[in-house]
Every structure is written in structure tokens, then in C-alpha cells.
Amino acid sequence: MSRIAYVNGRYLPLSQAQVHIEDRGYQFADGVYEVVPLYRGRLLDEDPHLDRFDYSLRELQIAPPMSRAALKLVLRELVRRNGLSDALLYFQATRGVAPRDHKFPAKTKTAFVATMRRSRPPSAKQIEEGVSVMTTRDIRWERCDIKSLNLLPNLLAKQQATVAGVFEAWLVDDDDNITEGSSTNAWIVTSDGKLVTHDAGAAILNGITRQRVIKLMEGEGLTFEQRAFSREEAMRAREAFLSSSSSFVLPITRIDGKPVGEGKPGPMTRRLREIYVAAALEAPVVI
The missing domain is CATH 3.30.470.10 (Aminotransferase class 4, branched-chain amino acid transferase, N-terminal domain)
Known part of the structure; x- marks a missing residue:
């Protein structure tokens, strides 16, 4: 067809x-x-x-x-x-x-x-083993909350990640804080077990999958913070993952070549992917 x-x-x-x-x-x-x-x-x-x-x-x-x-x-x-x-x-x-x-x-x-x-969903291997990301400078404009067609900085970051052989690029602002990925939202589980993602505002695109994950976390009684987190904090994180409409919740096990936590998907990330997929299957069928 x-x-x-x-x-x-x-x-x-x-x-x-x-x-x-x-x-x-x-x-x-x-x-x-x-x-x-x-x-x-x-x-x-x-x-x-x-x-x-x-x-x-x-x-x-x-x-x-x-x-x-x-x-x-x-x-x-x-x-x-x-x-x-x-x-x-x-x-x-x-x-x-x-x-x-x-x-x-x-x-x-x-x-x-x-x-x-x-759709080209993540492979079973990527879900089971996690993916790698790299960090790069965030050079986008100051209205990232608008889903505009102006994506050249995102494209350059994604290409940089592709050349480096990693799944995604995490963008770092002038204060060394990670804002989001080139086409995904960024999350970490801190060393003391807190879920953190950058706060919604002009610095990031408030992903719809991101919003859904937050609602699911609230339903599970999980505590989380919406705030800036630094590259250094991400490197010390217990877990990390990304969210997007195409990848849902996908574990990140290496940042800039260094393992996250134990270097494998953690229990929090696995649980969030599991409940996200379950919630997706509750949506009405349109075809």
C-alpha cells in the first residue's frame, strides 16, 4: 500500500x-x-x-x-x-x-x-540493556516550549550523537545544567533515589510523554522533582532515562562513555516503562 x-x-x-x-x-x-x-x-x-x-x-x-x-x-x-x-x-x-x-x-x-x-520503536536489546547518550552545548533559542519547525540546533546535536555512535545528545546550558535531549526529555534518579526532570518552561519542550510519566508517577505515589540538574549530578545518578513519543520510557546506561549507576537499567526505569505501556493499552482503539 x-x-x-x-x-x-x-x-x-x-x-x-x-x-x-x-x-x-x-x-x-x-x-x-x-x-x-x-x-x-x-x-x-x-x-x-x-x-x-x-x-x-x-x-x-x-x-x-x-x-x-x-x-x-x-x-x-x-x-x-x-x-x-x-x-x-x-x-x-x-x-x-x-x-x-x-x-x-x-x-x-x-x-x-x-x-x-x-514507527521504529527501540529494540528489545536497547530496552533490556539501555542506551548511551553524550552531552553537548545547548545552542537553541529561548522559546523551546514552542514546538516550532526551527530545529537546526536539534539536528546538529542529533548528528553529533550519531557520529559519536550514541543514541541521543543531552543538551547542556550555560550553567552546566542538562535541559533535555535533542528530541527527548531527560530524567535521572539521584543517588538518594529521587526522580528528577527539568522543570517545564521556555528552556524545554514539555513533552506529552513526559507529562504522562509524571501523572503515572503521581498515581504510583512516587516522589519526584521538576528542577534543573547538572551534568555532574547526572554522572552521579543511580539511574537515567529518556522519554519521548517514539521511545516511551527508555533506560540510559552510559553518559559520555561512563556507566550510570551499575551500568544497567534500574528498577525505577523498568517500572515506569512497564506502567507506561500498560496505560497506553488502555487508550481507545481508533482503527
Whole structure:
């Protein structure tokens, strides 16, 4: 089956999906996006993803492309036409098409596209043995809470990690604190057993999986802190893990080549992944 995309009101084979050369997303990264995981036929945390999509649009003063009800219909129809049960559903909105000029155009229509691809979840080995990360300087702009199309610093960090042969890059700010990963949120379990992740705000993207993990921890009665933590504290941590829509909860067992704790996934990380997957399977099936 050929992949189907949605482009400004039309469902098209991916090979025929096109946007205008003067779309401001193409010329200025003037737009926002979301990625919703489809897991065993279930759209995970769809409404929180749409809430963040609306937030990002408001922050960039871009009009919504359609109502939420209409958007949900479009996404479900795209799921149906692609016939996938485990996938990543990507959609983006830009300010639209206008002659190239830095200031906002006086009149424009929000452009909207959506695509799907099969998900590439972590391997059984990565889940059982954990993955490695490296640290690198955080050079992003000061509004990381907006899920914008402007991802060049993230791409450079991810490429640096790829060249180094590790799974992810953890970004370090000017105070030597770890903010998040290039496409994931960062977590540690401190030497005295406290769960810590950077506080939500402009310095990080408040991941939807991150938010779900926090709710699950509250339900389990686990104590945690939302605060900055340093690279040095991470190196002393008992456990570490990352969270994202594509990896869920994934253990980290090496940071900058040095083992985390005993160098293997810890009990807290294993438990959080277990309860996350269980919660995901409680979501309603959409296909």
C-alpha cells in the first residue's frame, strides 16, 4: 500500500504531495508541528498533543487550520487510508503562502499537512540493556516550549550523537545544567533515589510523554522533582532515562562513555516503562 498524505484539504499519494515554494514553513520555518504515536491502533494522548499544537499556534500568532473536531476527523481518515496500527502521525501548520518578506503577511491562509510512517520503536536489546547518550552545548533559542519547525540546533546535536555512535545528545546550558535531549526529555534518579526532570518552561519542550510519566508517577505515589540538574549530578545518578513519543520510557546506561549507576537499567526505569505501556493499552482503539 502506498503512503497517503493530507495536504491542504486533499488526500494524496506521498509521491504527489507538494507544497508551494513560497510557503513560509519552507522559507522561514514559520510554523509548528506535532507527532502523535499510534500504538496498536491507539492514538496516544491525542488531546494533550492537540492542546500543545494550539498553544504553539497561539504563541506564533498563526490561525488554526481548522476546528479541533475537523482535525480529529482528518487524522482518523489518514490513519484509515494508510492502514497502519503502529506508526507516528506527523502534522504541521505554517503561516501559509506569501511573497518572501520577514514581517507577517497581511492576509494569508494557514497551510496544513499531515503524514504517517511506521514507527521504529527501540529494540528489545536497547530496552533490556539501555542506551548511551553524550552531552553537548545547548545552542537553541529561548522559546523551546514552542514546538516550532526551527530545529537546526536539534539536528546538529542529533548528528553529533550519531557520529559519536550514541543514541541521543543531552543538551547542556550555560550553567552546566542538562535541559533535555535533542528530541527527548531527560530524567535521572539521584543517588538518594529521587526522580528528577527539568522543570517545564521556555528552556524545554514539555513533552506529552513526559507529562504522562509524571501523572503515572503521581498515581504510583512516587516522589519526584521538576528542577534543573547538572551534568555532574547526572554522572552521579543511580539511574537515567529518556522519554519521548517514539521511545516511551527508555533506560540510559552510559553518559559520555561512563556507566550510570551499575551500568544497567534500574528498577525505577523498568517500572515506569512497564506502567507506561500498560496505560497506553488502555487508550481507545481508533482503527
